[in-house]
Amino acid sequence: MAAVRGIYRRNNVHRIEVRAMKDGGYAWARAGFAFDTDSNRLSSSIRSIERRIEAVRGDASPRDQELLRSK
Incomplete structure (x- = not known):
């Protein structure tokens, strides 16, 4: 790299x-x-991250679930 x-x-x-x-x-x-700072692209990246968090939240440990809630 x-x-x-x-x-x-x-x-x-x-x-x-x-x-x-x-x-x-x-x-x-x-x-x-780093993430693209273009507001539309950054918003799209954030939404993607939020969807992925929701997808794994149920499989996370209670401690990890708490960390996911705090972000």
Whole structure:
């Protein structure tokens, strides 16, 4: 990933859009990538995250359910 980032920087690439599946969004975030700040796209990302939280809430432990409620 670091080598690719260097190539992007040297070629003045300022924006990359990716679509992640399953744990991919987590992996991109851990690598330092951020959400798009365009209000429509950010809203769409937030709604997607909220839907995923609702989808797993029932399978979560009581402690994790409490954490999900507090966010």
